[in-house]
Amino acid sequence: MPQSRSFQVDCQHRVAFTRDVFDPANPALAEVLSQSAERRLIAFVDEGVAHTHPDLGTRLEQYLATRTHAGEALPSLRMIEVVSGGEASKNSMSVAQQVLAATDLHGIDRKSFVLAIGGGAVLDAVGFGATIAHRGVRLIRLPTTTLAMDDAAMGVKNGINHFGKKNFIGTFAVPWAVIADELFLHTLTDRHFLSGFSEAVKIACLKDPALFDAIERDASRIRARDYSAAMPIIARSATLHLDHITQSGDPFELCEARPLDFGHWAAHKLESLSDYAITHGEAVAIGIALDCEYAVLSHLLDAEIAARIRNCLHALALPTWHPLLMRVDHLAQGLEEFREHLGGQLTVTHLRSMGSASEVHEIDHAILAAAAAALAPRASP
Numbered sequence: 001m002p003q004s005r006s007f008q009v010d011c012q013h014r015v016a017f018t019r020d021v022f023d024p025a026n027p028a029l030a031e032v033l034s035q036s037a038e039r040r041l042i043a044f045v046d047e048g049v050a051h052t053h054p055d056l057g058t059r060l061e062q063y064l065a066t067r068t069h070a071g072e073a074l075p076s077l078r079m080i081e082v083v084s085g086g087e088a089s090k091n092s093m094s095v096a097q098q099v100l101a102a103t104d105l106h107g108i109d110r111k112s113f114v115l116a117i118g119g120g121a122v123l124d125a126v127g128f129g130a131t132i133a134h135r136g137v138r139l140i141r142l143p144t145t146t147l148a149m150d151d152a153a154m155g156v157k158n159g160i161n162h163f164g165k166k167n168f169i170g171t172f173a174v175p176w177a178v179i180a181d182e183l184f185l186h187t188l189t190d191r192h193f194l195s196g197f198s199e200a201v202k203i204a205c206l207k208d209p210a211l212f213d214a215i216e217r218d219a220s221r222i223r224a225r226d227y228s229a230a231m232p233i234i235a236r237s238a239t240l241h242l243d244h245i246t247q248s249g250d251p252f253e254l255c256e257a258r259p260l261d262f263g264h265w266a267a268h269k270l271e272s273l274s275d276y277a278i279t280h281g282e283a284v285a286i287g288i289a290l291d292c293e294y295a296v297l298s299h300l301l302d303a304e305i306a307a308r309i310r311n312c313l314h315a316l317a318l319p320t321w322h323p324l325l326m327r328v329d330h331l332a333q334g335l336e337e338f339r340e341h342l343g344g345q346l347t348v349t350h351l352r353s354m355g356s357a358s359e360v361h362e363i364d365h366a367i368l369a370a371a372a373a374a375l376a377p378r379a380s381p
Ligand SMILES: NC(=O)c1ccc[n+]([C@@H]2O[C@H](COP(=O)([O-])OP(=O)(O)OC[C@H]3O[C@@H](n4cnc5c(N)ncnc54)[C@H](O)[C@@H]3O)[C@@H](O)[C@H]2O)c1
Pocket: 046, 047, 048, 049, 052, 084, 085, 086, 087, 090, 118, 119, 120, 121, 122, 124, 144, 145, 146, 147, 148, 151, 152, 153, 155, 156, 157, 158, 159, 184, 185, 186, 187, 188, 189, 192, 195, 196, 279, 280, 281
């Protein structure tokens, strides 16, 4: 008999929501960097953020200099580098390679820091580099999109796309800290701003009917970029994701069920089939609509609930259909890729009622085709 030991590892997942993170009076970043005077820090900035926040580098330098001058033991900033933004950052090894090269050049050890500032894609790609360098240096994420704040940055996953498949290469690693600063969201395009709310709809459907009510009620204010309506929803979604990761008992996805991936099997396939013309958030909206319609046709979900979810997504200007849905052979391939990525038996999360879901292990391709067809826009008479 082989020897078998069970052991636990205690992890800390530090998350803060703040405003104006580089204001020297704001303690959020200094708090997670404290007691590390002999350490070093390198920062990577999403090009979309670098263009819209041209003073970011200077403000980061001034932030650290001011607080160090005031007596805090902070790491020395060795480099700030701009990396390509959006899905392009995940479609090759080059961003991860930049992180590895800078880690080597600037002598970043495992107690030093990599600061990743950007959307979900840049956080995934920089995070991947940081978590394979020396088997993992300290990674601090500053999410700058709605989706990165309400979902991606809260997770413990990093990765890049390969072989035309989403997140084919990647790591599980708990970030040192996550700091979400609302002010970054002000420079997002409307499309990327709204995209992130599909993840809030997703987790609301799964876990929090009251959050769904709030999104439904405030959708037009969110669309008009009313931050007093948008931020509580982003923060609540982030908390629900964080709670799931830290409390569900399966942060590193060793089990087959992956409830947070509701709507995602189709989403990942649509993203790669469209060559990433569809954003992740939009693809998730379509994937949620498809899985809900499938559940209705399989008598698992009330048609009224599915219609309510579709209407809510439409109110957020999110799509619920794409012509690529008509290729059921491609969708079936997406299911198999999803199964392979999870390992083991195919496990798809289906909503049963608002706030409650269950797993199914088989998808009927004829019902899938009917669900896709039912979502197609009707030609006007
Ligand atoms: N690791 C995880 O657990 C996890 C979870 C969910 C999603 N994701 C991944 O996140 C990615 C999607 O992330 P996203 O929706 O944040 O989009 P994104 O990272 O693709 O960014 C969208 C665009 O916005 C730009 N941008 C970013 N911040 C900006 C700002 N403040 N101002 C102006 N422009 C800005 C980027 O340069 C890019 O062009 C997908 O690759 C998805 O797979 C990962």
